[in-house]
Amino acid sequence: MLAMTLSRRALLAFAALSLVAGPVAAQEIKPVDTSRLVTVGGAVTEIVFALGYGDKVIARDITSFYPDEVNRLPSIGYMRALSPEGVLSVNPSAILLIQGSGPKETIDVLSKASVPLAFIPEGYDRNALVAKIKAVGKALGADTKADELAAKVAADVDSAVTDASKIEEAKRKRVLFVMTVQNGKIMAAGEHTAAHGIIALAGGINATSDFHGYKPLNDEAVINAKPDVILLMDTGGQTVSEADILANPAVALTPAGQAKKVIRLGGSALLFGPRTGDAIRKVYEKLYGG
Template sequence: MRTTFSYRAIFALLIIFFFSIKPALSVAGKPLRIVSVNGTLSEILVGLGLESQIVGVDVTSTYPASLDKIPKVGHNRSISAEGILALNPDMIVVSDQSMLSPTVTKQLGSTGKKVVTFKQDLSQEGTIKLIREMGAYFNAKTQAEKMVKTVQTDLAKLPKAAAQKKLLFIYARGTGTLMVSGKNTSLDKMFSLIGHKNAVTDFTDFKPLTSESLLAANPDVLVLFSSGLESVDGIEGLLKVPGIAYTSAGKNKKIVSMDGQLLTGFGPRLGKAAAELAQKVQ
């Protein structure tokens, strides 16, 4: 009798321990309600089989297309706690790259909502680590490994660059808002991943585009988001921006564009993004 009781007690303790280190995917018998304020995290959540539990996303959550049907809470840099709380989530997932303001994070925490932050390192290894960490956290390791295998397979097929070129990313929202990407940005990391280099190396983050700095950098290829290129009226419109036409990229009309989230997400589609950029650059 005592032995049976001991086994039952030990089993009960193991169950309690297991669930104490893993998040419950339901609350009071109802599916956990999740708000994601990062496009890459949203994409991974879908890959883990949790799309039906996502009740809100930020505007960078554009893939898969089914996320368009989910309520938006704004851009991760300008999200308000009120917009998130209106969706009555049980959990808010954020990336350390999202730059959700400390004030908003504190407001959410004070209401009893669980805010979970995942570290996102912008590299092949960092992407794989992020997917596995989210898979472990949400008890979906099998689904996570499927995504990891896809990333590894796609990147293994990535051809080596025939010759290293200087690439310059321009963030555009009309000709009135033109910024260039410096070191340690997602674009800088992507350029390195495909065997090319950033045309500017004297600053980090983003700075306003000037004709002087543009000519000094003299990029071989200009890279923009598809939406950004559209905002300046396409390639011909971009060539009218002072200095562009005098660069090697401008003279050769070597201007490429890609979907913004695909290009900078460093998520499950990293290999596909790298392959597409590499092909367009060549």
């Protein structure tokens, strides 16, 4: 079993959230045997529990750590480094996986096994969130419950973005999301990431939207991003401290660095699951003072 701290798991969960386009997104989802479920992907696991099927989950991946009772379940590893032996060893009746789970070799082996797989499409906006919830519901044979949850979550997101949508373009804050700092280089979020999606919904502008996924930035790229705010993920282990990020020479030359404007948000809330509305509100309040 893979032992890992909460901060490390949260970091891996968030790092995994860059949209991966592929054929699995287009596969038809059919109802599966829910007696012994394995869930892969933090949002997928959270949705399964929100739909009332948490007692059917026998194992999950390490990016799944909400709600708290999930942490009492065995882990089958990291969603992008799964082994077929580890997954099949818990004798699942079905496996629900977020799009982008892998590696491909493992998915190929699992696809040939007798255990049904349900690939749940990933995405980082309101409509993608609704589609994700409904896809999980389809796999569980719980369409009605999923429709109700999707409507509730969508309404919550709509309510959360009300104030943010009124902010004039010229007044929107430029936000640099910092995942980690390694060897002095900032790992930042581009487009097709959960960070980008939350920043946009909260009325901000992703200062590094000229690339996809997460990538390290050189000093010139950090300075040219001209962020008004630095957004850090609070993983419980304080992966990047405010003092460390402000001490970065490139950050010090940005508007955010000069104003010492750094905010922190809990990473587990940024998985584009049922709590997305709350995450939007928190980011908006931190950006614009509520």
